[in-house]
Amino acid sequence: MYKSFIIIYFLFSAFSVSSQQSRLLEKYRQMAVSYNHDLKAADKNISASIELEKSAKADLKPKLSGNTNFQYTGNPLQLTLDLPSMENPMTFEGKNLKYGASLTLLQPVYTGGRILETIRMAKHQQAMATHQEELFRSAVCYQTDMQYWNTVARAEIVEVSTEYRNSIASLARTIRERVEVGLVDPQDQLMAEVKLNEADYQLLQAKSNLETGLMALNSLIGIELHTATEIDSVIPPVVIPDEIKQSDVSDRPELKIAYDQIRIAESSLKLADSKYKPQLYIGIDGSYSSPGYDLRSDLDPNYAVYAKLSVPLFEWGKRKNEKRASSHRIGMAQDNLNQVTDNVNLEVQTARVSLSQALERVSLTGSSLEKARENEQKALERYAEGKVSVVEVIEAQTYRQNSQLNYVQAKVSAQGHYSELIKALNRY
Secondary structure (H helix, E strand, C coil): CHHHHHHHHHHHHHCCCCCCCCHHHHHHHHHHHHHCHHHHHHHHHHHHHHHHHHHHHHCCCCEEEEEEEEEECCCCCEEEECCCCCCCCEEEECCCEEEEEEEEEEEEEECCCHHHHHHHHHHHHHHHHHHHHHHHHHHHHHHHHHHHHHHHHHHHHHHHHHHHHHHHHHHHHHHHHHHHCCCCCHHHHHHHHHHHHHHHHHHHHHHHHHHHHHHHHHHHHCCCCCCCCCCCCCCCCCCCCHHHHCCCCCCCHHHHHHHHHHHHHHHHHHHHHHCCCCEEEEEEEEEEEECCHHHCCCCEEEEEEEEEEECCCCCCCHHHHHHHHHHHHHHHHHHHHHHHHHHHHHHHHHHHHHHHHHHHHHHHHHHHHHHHHHHHHHHHHHHHCCCCCHHHHHHHHHHHHHHHHHHHHHHHHHHHHHHHHHHHCCCC
């Protein structure tokens, strides 16, 4: 009857709409996300990509630059004109000292799409940085899940070991009382005491494992290692919400990153092609320098308005080669997308199958545990009646302990596979 109840219970749980997540686990996920150093670096990477986008947009605006110069020439140029109409030759002589300052205002008019594509490239890189942060966040939540449930499992194992130790101690005490009145062989007492020592050792080992598990959890969530962190007393059954059962894999950050890489490769192609298109700039230069007008030594203002057009004519096939190389990179990015898609689909389907099998193992081990408890109780009763030996009682207690351990391992495995499914579906 118990087995039927277990099966019905877990089948119901598998199709329930409520979530099995622990309140404490949700809290520790947030703490781990806030503390994780990779995520902090990813946030800084996003901030850097935002600044790069602003920098790219600044190229659309006019650029103002300033220059100063100072030059002393030991032998300045001289020009002498001897014309027939002039009685004496006319001599023009340059100045030894040249100095001044100028301002240049330059506005790009057409750059072959380079500036606009640089802005798009910055946006794609910002999107990829955001998706990488999302990928890190999912990994941190999954790591927290695994560490938390393993720690809860270790706490359950401590309880199992304590219960086993107490049952062996009770049996040893009963045997000792019977030995004292001559009802059983003293060898039974020695056998029970050996088992009690083994149970004490197992309990010490379980407590040590729990302590190291708590330290690992504390390290993950960013608190002092020896803090007595609160955890659930038992591992709850897995309950799969409808939104998880109906989810697809289109929202995975790995897929988004693969699409970003394609867009970046396409922008790289357009940027490479823009170098071989006409470039048109207009500018204004304003200066205040000496020598001034008519080679005067005083500082004089001046200005110039100009347009500059640059047209590449012949590059020995360089444009074609760079375009082919960029096309190959786009193809590589598309191949990477296909591979990531296959891996993601496999990961999701594997997680679903693994979770289904884990739920079946929980049902089976739960049924076995109930039978083991019943078998232990009957063995104790028959021993009290003198119908079985102490060996059979100890075997029954050991079988019950193993069934408890298997049940705990099955539950933590189910929680782990459920976390794998959440991660595979990007539902953190």
